[in-house]
Amino acid sequence: MPTYALTPIEDLGIEIDRDDPEITILVGEPDMESFVEGGGDTTYVCGDCGATILKDVERGAIGNLGFECIGCGTVLYLPAHDD
Numbered sequence: 001m002p003t004y005a006l007t008p009i010e011d012l013g014i015e016i017d018r019d020d021p022e023i024t025i026l027v028g029e030p031d032m033e034s035f036v037e038g039g040g041d042t043t044y045v046c047g048d049c050g051a052t053i054l055k056d057v058e059r060g061a062i063g064n065l066g067f068e069c070i071g072c073g074t075v076l077y078l079p080a081h082d083d
Contacts, residue, residue, distance in 0.1 A: 002041065002042050003044070003045060004043070004044050005044075006045065006046060008047055008074045008075065008077075009066065009077050010074075012077060014077070023066065024065065025066035025067065025068055025075055026065065026067050028067075029070075032070050033052060034055040035054055035067060035070070036062070037056055038054075038056050038058065038061075039056060041056065042057055046072060048069065049071040051070055053069065053078075054078075063079055064079060064080040065077075
């Protein structure tokens with residue numbers, strides 16, 4: 001099963017305004033194990049702390065989303081895939 005690290009937005013050189021209504025960043029609960037657990041073969045983890053963000057999802061099914069890491073709070077970005 002492939003595992004990919006999501007890139008922190010700050011490492012991409014992107015500055016965001018979290019109050020902008022055009023921006024969606026998913027924020028989890030402290031006791032969550034991941035945002036989504038599916039039946040696919042791909043797992044995405046935080047590029048900073050390694051916390052699981054998306055577990056066992058289909059690669060390319062989720063994309064162009066921001067996540068606040070449930071482990072360290074870093075804002076991460078999952079781009080859309082062209083597969």
